[in-house]
Amino acid sequence: MKIIVDGMGGDNAPAEILRGCALAVRELGVEALVTGREDALNAAMTEHKICPDGIEFAYAPDVVTMEDPASSVVKTKKNSSMGLGLRLLKEGKGDAFVCAGNSGALLAGATLINKRIPGIKRAAFAPLLPCKTGHVMLIDGGANESCLPEYLEQFGLMGSVYMKKMGFAQTPRVGLVNNGTEECKGTELYVAAHTLLKNNPHLHFVGNIEGRGVMMGDCEVAVCDGFSGNLLLKGCEGAGLFFLGLMKEALTGSTLSKVGALLMKKQLRGLKRRADYTEVGGAVVMGVCNPVIKAHGNSTAKSLKNAIRQAADFAGAGVIDEIRQALATEEGKA
Amino acid sequence: MKIIVDGMGGDNAPAEILRGCALAVRELGVEALVTGREDALNAAMTEHKICPDGIEFAYAPDVVTMEDPASSVVKTKKNSSMGLGLRLLKEGKGDAFVCAGNSGALLAGATLINKRIPGIKRAAFAPLLPCKTGHVMLIDGGANESCLPEYLEQFGLMGSVYMKKMGFAQTPRVGLVNNGTEECKGTELYVAAHTLLKNNPHLHFVGNIEGRGVMMGDCEVAVCDGFSGNLLLKGCEGAGLFFLGLMKEALTGSTLSKVGALLMKKQLRGLKRRADYTEVGGAVVMGVCNPVIKAHGNSTAKSLKNAIRQAADFAGAGVIDEIRQALATEEGKA
DSSP states (O other), rough: OEEEEEEESTTTTTHHHHHHHHHHHHHHOOEEEEEEOOOHHHHHHHHOOOOOTTTEEEEBBBBBTTSOOOOTTTTTTTTBBBHHHHHHHHHHSSEEEESOHHHHHHHHHHIIOBBBBBTTTOOEEEEEEEEEEEEEEEEESSOSOOOOHHHHHHHHHHHHHHHHHHSSSOOOOOEESSSSTTOOOOOOHHHHHHHHHHHTOEEEEEEOOOOOHHTTOOOOOEEOHHHHHHHHHHHHHHHHHHHHHHHHHHHHHSHHHHHHHHHHHHHHHHHHHHTTTTTOOOOOEEESOOOOOOOTTTTHHHEEEEEEEHHHHHHTTTTHOOOOOHHHHHHHHH | OOEEEEESSSSSTTTTHHHHHHHHHHOOOOOOEEEOOOOOOOHHHHTOOOOOEHHHHOOOOOOTTTTTTTTGGTTTTTTBBHHHHHHHHHTTTSSSSEEOOOHHHHHHIIIIOOOOTTOOOOOOEEEEETTTTEEEEEEOOOSSSSHHHHHHHHHHHHHHHHHHHSSSSSSSSSEEEOOOSTTSSSOOOHHHHHHHHHTTOOOOEEEEHHHHHHTTSSSSSOOOHHHHHHHHHHHHHHHHHHHHHHHHHHHSSHHHHHHHHHHHHHHHHHHHHOOOOOTTOOOOOTTTTSSSEETTTTTTTHHHHHHHHHHHHHHHHHHHHHHHHHHHHHHHHH
């Protein structure tokens, strides 16, 4: 399995990205094909004494920054590490692409270069969040500000296939995140999406869930539009950071509490691992023809390695083929 | 100060509601005027040996349940504890109204019975959340699924007056919760609302904030539409419950960690208090002519008491008069 990695994307690129690739080669047995500026990549490899085994390079002079418009990857910055990575993926030079850079550009690039799966109306960002019962995929976490009911139905379908094929659940529960659980709740979009989801025979639709239910484990696939989904996702992130901050204060608030913290070191490590949303990888760019993972912007070597693992599993599990087939069945019926 | 309280609203009514009233009388020096069914209220007072000092009653035969439509309070269930409470408030028989019952009905009743402040286009739910820097008001937390840009501007104004007059901040920072911080971000509604908020001379507008910024303390007033706001609010709640659950597991995971937990008892109590969103009270029904507080549905005596304190402060601080004046100034200028 060879994973293409954008060596220039993310706050800690290229050093942590390259370190993450080396970790992935060593621990996961994959190969990495890293795109980026020749000088920057070579300098980081040397400076940080990163073992080059299993890492190949493909050089591109440009870098899509966080300030660049989404379209830059296919217009002014075609020769960027991101643009090259997506093209190499399309050409079959690797099995999946991992990028910690500009989300909007990655989505636009993946849609325009790798193309949407035939029949899929919109690609979506689908982050995996820790939750009470394990993990939940939020889809759409921010790609589509404005949605039509059929987009939400397809988000449910894609999320369901992913969670099943990746082994998170045998029959993933799909919930529509709404402002109340009653069937009539929400805007016109949500009322119409509810009906479509309910009538889709491929889905185990559990109805509307409230925002609270996302992390409390009400479903494995939490469907919503990209605007509300983004607010919900980032809201949960902020709440998590707030609580972890309070906890840190409590653990270090006095000499006694520091001793207490030492006594529960093992448990606290377990807590941190379960709450860490980078542990399972990044967000899936769902709905395009090749496996693309958006790693967290502040990815460290470890979280980048986790994103590479997720990308390799994603490519190996046949998620995209299964989505194609499910769509073909639907179209056949229609 | 006399606070009217819906004795029948909420999961733990009437016992915890009445207990909360007695607590408020004793600790805050207010009077309570409790509405509800005569038999139920009397039985609870007797059974739980609640001290009747400072508590008056006004009887109503009906109860608006959680399943009743919002309009019931002004149609089929006018003679409910909620309907009577709102009418008594309008007639000046008390200074504020606290209710832990059906939110939709409370909003509809407050809007139709107590009326919107002249010039205010929509009333909003405005919960107060704990955050890194103290507290933040989320407005709208769920009243208006569909909004116009000028509603969001007014939400910012009302929230700002509240946070200032209630002493949370001298010059409250108002943020627009959006899917990115750049000015151009969001749907048409958000782009237009951004411009209105930015140009309003009465506001200290800090621009767009991301969902993460709500609990990370980016502003004192977080403005958004009621649909996304509800998802964000409940999402934060779910995240909080998830983290507290993990923490509880960590604290009780082994004998050693239990000892550790004992050593940091004081710190953990502090954490719990800071994370407890019922500590500051409930959600303000913002934009109507009288002070109305929606207490949490699962209110205990203590959280109900906190909602009564918030209601008394709200009535005493002159928030509504200040909103009237701010609107008059705006209209004069227009």
